[in-house]
Amino acid sequence: MNQEKLLFCNGTASRFLWALWLIANIFLLSSSAWAEGEARPFHIGLPQSIIQTQYELVADWQQYMQNKLHRHVEFVSSGKLNGSMLQLHLGKMDFAWVTDYPKLAPGFQVRLLAVPLYKGRPLFASYLIVSSNDTQTTSLMQLKGKVLVLADPNSNSHIEQRYVLLKAGEDPKRFFRKVFFTPAYRESIEAVISGLANAAEIDNFVWDAMLKDHPELMTQTRIVARSQEFGAPPLVANRFVSKEEYADMRRVLLGMVHDPQGVALLKRLNLDGFIPGEAKLYGSLVQMKKALGEE
């Protein structure tokens, strides 16, 4: 948290350094092969639900980033079980789009890089859905002893649900008979439709996108409960990323909205753009995580 504050205080310095880097870059373009050879490649972590399902989008975005950053960019999976925060901690990534931010445990020191905008706001909500054949269920509490499916084990998407259960005096770890995971949200929805799971927790932007692309699937499910809005899963930078690299990365992300190619990519990502974001966006998540004793 301290580092993040520091980051905002040192905005001027970083801009200066970024300008320096730009000059150096222009100078080096004359011998680009050498220049590209010199620049350190970026390893950027993406949620598994994107990297393992939207290969073409990931490839296009990777190409876009390489073109803008003038260096090699590699998108890597944040890992199924450990979560991207741990991957960052282990130093395997320079940047990552994380779904479990913020981590409260002391070691996980990252800097907030950019927050995605959905419908113009840096917020997301999560929906609890059931099969449309299930006409009985009207609240989370009725799902005791049932099967829940989630797309990302580490995501904040289901944190409020656990919090609600805790408040109601239930043990969130035993409330459901079984909780299992699918690689992507679409499969979670299919699991609910097939009856494999009784309910699923789906992010609102995924729901909206599915509603547009696969209306036939969506008519077979219905929303039981909507969570409050939280800060959207942000992109963060690892602690060892230099200020120049950090600034460069943020410039490209924030600049996507001003660039036709970037706009096209954002549209495919179902986003309106990226903003620098603030830590206080995640205040309610921090509160709930503390209550749940999760770090």
Next chain:
Amino acid sequence: MRSVFDLSFRYKLPLWGGILIILTTLGVAGSLLLGTYEQLHAELMSSSSNLSQQLAKALFQPLREDDVWRAFEIINAPLVESNTNEILKPCAIVVLNNELRVVVSTRPKVIPMQASIDVVTPEHAALAKGISKFQSESVQSFKMQDGQYVFVVSPIFNDRFRIGTVIVAHDKDMLMPHFLHLARHAGLVGLLVLAILLPINWSWGQRMSRPLLLIAKRMNEIDQGSASDIDQKVYPYHDELGQLFRAYRRMLLEQEAKEALEQQVIHSERLAAVGRLAAGVAHEINNPLGGMLTAIDTLKSHGAIDARTAKTISLIERGLTQIKETVEALLVESRIRSRDLEPHDFEDIHNLVVPQAQKKGIAIDWQSSIAKPLPLQANPVRQLMINLLLNAINAAQHKGLVNCRIDANSDALQLSIENDGQQLTAEQALHLFEPFSPLSGNGHGLGLWVSYQIVQQLGGRIKLDRPGGHTRFSIILPFDESAPA
């Protein structure tokens, strides 16, 4: 049942043939169907066992990692694959952990996650018992009595570490629609075969039974005494039926010959009886007659008789003489041996009859090949020939023709006397040789009877036939063996 065996061959042959054809068709179709069903079932079991083994291999890692979704995708794939034969597709696949609880199933609504398999249905409870008993590392199939499914069970293990069990369930009735489809197909082909074979069988049966029926009908007719011959073309083959036809024809001929013989015997016996009667009567009359004639002779030569008595005696004498002539005609005596027949006897006979013929303007065609004496009594033969020739001349048309042929071979004399006179009716021919024949226009009607008696006494045969509108008597007289030639 008996009435079925009593049916006519016309129905029985096609009926038995038809039953055989139907049974054969049913048997062949049934065994083919059964074979196909067995094959289908074996294919199902082998495909299912392969599938369960593949699934068990693929499921180890997801189960190890508790990746329910991956496991679901693995077991769901065989059910949604479109290139699999629909019949071989399982109806459900269930993955169990070592505690026999459901890890995941393709029918989560019926077999939910974490449920104990025993509580799903009684059938599954029985299956659970089977699985807990069965601990080998191979595939095993279970079929519960009265159950709805066939289960193929494969353990999920790696390096002897067992982590669970995969159950591939097939609907027991799954094969039934396919089987019914096959059965319908087989039934149609069977009907087609029957439609071809049954008419052929019917026509064959009719063909086979027709000659049989014909022969049976003719046999019945024999019983009723109105048999008729069967055309040989009706059944010209040499099999048993053909033999039967020939036997029938033979029997018919024998029957006819027998009847003719019987007729002849009856006729001969009648003639013989009449002959005996006539001879007996003649003898009885002859003896007193001789006495009476002698008495009259004596009376005429010795007594002085008045004119009236003389007239009466003369009347009696004429009467008695007439009786004597008649009786002598009846008494055919040939037993007394006279001389042998010589060629000039025939010339005599010819000379004797020619004047009679000339009176009617009849030509006599006389052909004799006799050149030496024959061992036959001359008198009876002369009498016989004269009788027959005079008869022939009598019967011949005015200015007609009489034919006489005389031949001899080594042991018999053959005579043939023919005229072109009016034809005899069958009734007339039957009573031809009887005494006092009504055919005789003049005379006492004993001519042919006497001829017949002579032939009989000489041991020969006389026969009447009618070639080409003529009347012909053929006589065969065997030579007398005892006589010197």
